[in-house]
Amino acid sequence: MQQRKISKAVISRLPRYYRYLGELLEQGVERISSKELSVRMKVTASQIRQDLNNFGGFGQQGYGYNVKYLYSEIAKILGLDRQHSIIIIGAGNLGQAIANYANFERRGFIIKGMFDVNPRLVGLVVRGIEILSIDQMEDFIRENKIQIAALTIPKTKAPDVADCLVKAGIKAIWNFAHTDLVVPEDVVVENVHLSESLMRLSYRMCSKQEKEAVTVGKQQRK
Amino acid sequence: MQQRKISKAVISRLPRYYRYLGELLEQGVERISSKELSVRMKVTASQIRQDLNNFGGFGQQGYGYNVKYLYSEIAKILGLDRQHSIIIIGAGNLGQAIANYANFERRGFIIKGMFDVNPRLVGLVVRGIEILSIDQMEDFIRENKIQIAALTIPKTKAPDVADCLVKAGIKAIWNFAHTDLVVPEDVVVENVHLSESLMRLSYRMCSKQEKEAVTVGKQQRK
Numbered sequence: 001m002q003q004r005k006i007s008k009a010v011i012s013r014l015p016r017y018y019r020y021l022g023e024l025l026e027q028g029v030e031r032i033s034s035k036e037l038s039v040r041m042k043v044t045a046s047q048i049r050q051d052l053n054n055f056g057g058f059g060q061q062g063y064g065y066n067v068k069y070l071y072s073e074i075a076k077i078l079g080l081d082r083q084h085s086i087i088i089i090g091a092g093n094l095g096q097a098i099a100n101y102a103n104f105e106r107r108g109f110i111i112k113g114m115f116d117v118n119p120r121l122v123g124l125v126v127r128g129i130e131i132l133s134i135d136q137m138e139d140f141i142r143e144n145k146i147q148i149a150a151l152t153i154p155k156t157k158a159p160d161v162a163d164c165l166v167k168a169g170i171k172a173i174w175n176f177a178h179t180d181l182v183v184p185e186d187v188v189v190e191n192v193h194l195s196e197s198l199m200r201l202s203y204r205m206c207s208k209q210e211k212e213a214v215t216v217g218k219q220q221r222k
Numbered sequence: 223m224q225q226r227k228i229s230k231a232v233i234s235r236l237p238r239y240y241r242y243l244g245e246l247l248e249q250g251v252e253r254i255s256s257k258e259l260s261v262r263m264k265v266t267a268s269q270i271r272q273d274l275n276n277f278g279g280f281g282q283q284g285y286g287y288n289v290k291y292l293y294s295e296i297a298k299i300l301g302l303d304r305q306h307s308i309i310i311i312g313a314g315n316l317g318q319a320i321a322n323y324a325n326f327e328r329r330g331f332i333i334k335g336m337f338d339v340n341p342r343l344v345g346l347v348v349r350g351i352e353i354l355s356i357d358q359m360e361d362f363i364r365e366n367k368i369q370i371a372a373l374t375i376p377k378t379k380a381p382d383v384a385d386c387l388v389k390a391g392i393k394a395i396w397n398f399a400h401t402d403l404v405v406p407e408d409v410v411v412e413n414v415h416l417s418e419s420l421m422r423l424s425y426r427m428c429s430k431q432e433k434e435a436v437t438v439g440k441q442q443r444k
Contacts, residue, residue: 107420200237203233
C-alpha cells in the first residue's frame with residue numbers, strides 16, 4: 001500500500017533499477033551499496049537512496065542492498081510477480097517484433113493472440129501464435145479475460161479499435177499508434193511514439209552540433 | 223540560439239506540439255488560441271504558453287498562435303527543416319518496421335542503408351533498401367556521411383556495434399537494444415526500451431486495480 005503516492009519520475013526509473021539488479025543477479029552479486037550501484041547506473045547514490053526509500057528502504061546501513069530481495073520487491077511493485085496475458089492488434093513488422101521478443105515472456109507477459117485486418121496475414125503463425133481476423137478480437141478478449149493489448153496499427157484506425165478493446169474489457173493499452181487515445185478512467189494507456197523519440201534524437205544532435213560550432217567559432221576568433 | 227537553456231521536459235513535449243499543429247494544418251486551421259490548443263492536447267493553457275514562450279513566444283495576445291508559423295518554427299528547433307540520413311543496424315522485424323514507416327521520411331529522416339549479420343537477410347530489399355552485411359557498415363557510414371544509426375540488435379552485441387558506429391562517425395544512436403550505451407561526449411543516444419515501457423504499463427494497471435479494490439472494499443464495509 002506504500003506505493004500510492006510515488007511520483008511518476010520514480011516509477012519511470014524502477015524498470016531500470018530492475019534491469020540492473022537482474023544483471024547483478026546473473027553475475028552472482030548478492031549485495032551492493034548505493035554507491036556501487038550509482039557508479040554502474042550513472043546516477044547519484046543519493047538519488048538511488050531516495051528512490052528506493054519510497055518502498056520502505058530495502059537497504060541497511062553498512063550492508064547495502066540485498067540484490068535478490070530488492071529485485072523481487074521491485075518485481076512485485078511493477079506487477080511482474082504474476083502473469084499477464086497480452087494480445088497484439090496489428091500483425092505487421094512491429095506487431096511481429098513484439099511477438100518475437102522472448103524477454104517479455106520471461107517477465108510474465110504472455111502473448112495470447114494476434115489480430116489483423118489483412119487477409120494475407122490472417123492464418124500465419126508467429127512464434128506459435130496464429131494471427132486471427134480482427135473480427136474475432138472482442139470475443140477472444142472476453143473468453144480469455146485479456147487485460148493488456150498492444151496496438152500496432154495506423155493512427156487513423158487506432159481510436160475506433162481502442163473503443164472496441166475497452167468495450168471488450170481491456171484495461172491497459174500499449175499504444176504504438178501515433179495518436180493520443182481517449183479512454184475511460186479505469187483504463188491505462190502507455191504510449192510509445194517512435195516519431196517523437198526520433199525527433200528528440202534529432203533535436204539533441206542538432207543542438208549539440210550548434211553548440212560545438214559556437215565553441216569552435218569562439219576559439220578561432222581568439 | 224535561444225534554445226540553449228530549454229529544459230528537457232519542454233523539449234520532450236515539443237514533438238507532441240508538432241504533431242497537433244500538423245493535424246491542425248491538415249484540417250485547414252490557420253490560428254489557434256492557447257486555450258483551444260489546451261483543450262485538444264489535454265494540458266493547461268498556461269503550460270502551453272510557458273512552453274512556447276521558451277522560443278520567443280510565437281503567440282500574440284487576442285490573436286493566438288499562427289499555426290503554420292509555429293509549426294515551422296518548432297520544425298526548425300527539432301532539426302526537421304533539413305534532411306537526415308539514417309542507417310538501421312539489425313534488419314529483423316523491428317528494423318524492418320522502422321524501414322517501412324513512411325512517416326519518418328516525410329519528416330526528413332531518409333533511410334539510406336540497412337545492415338545485418340544474418341546471411342539469410344543480406345541481399346533482401348526492404349522498401350527499396352538492400353540489406354547489406356554488417357562488415358560493410360563502417361565504410362558505408364564514412365562514404366555516405368551518415369550521422370544517425372538506429373540500433374535494433376540484441377543487447378549483448380549492442381556495445382561493440384555502438385563502438386564501431388562511433389568510430390566510423392555516427393553522431394546519434396537511436397538505441398532499441400535493452401542496455402545503456404557508453405559513448406563519447408559528442409554523440410547522443412536516445413533509448414527506446416520497450417520492456418521498460420511495458421513494465422510501466424503493468425505497474426500503472428496493477429496500482430489502479432489495487433486502488434479500486436481498496437475503494438470497493440471500503441464501500442462494502444460501510
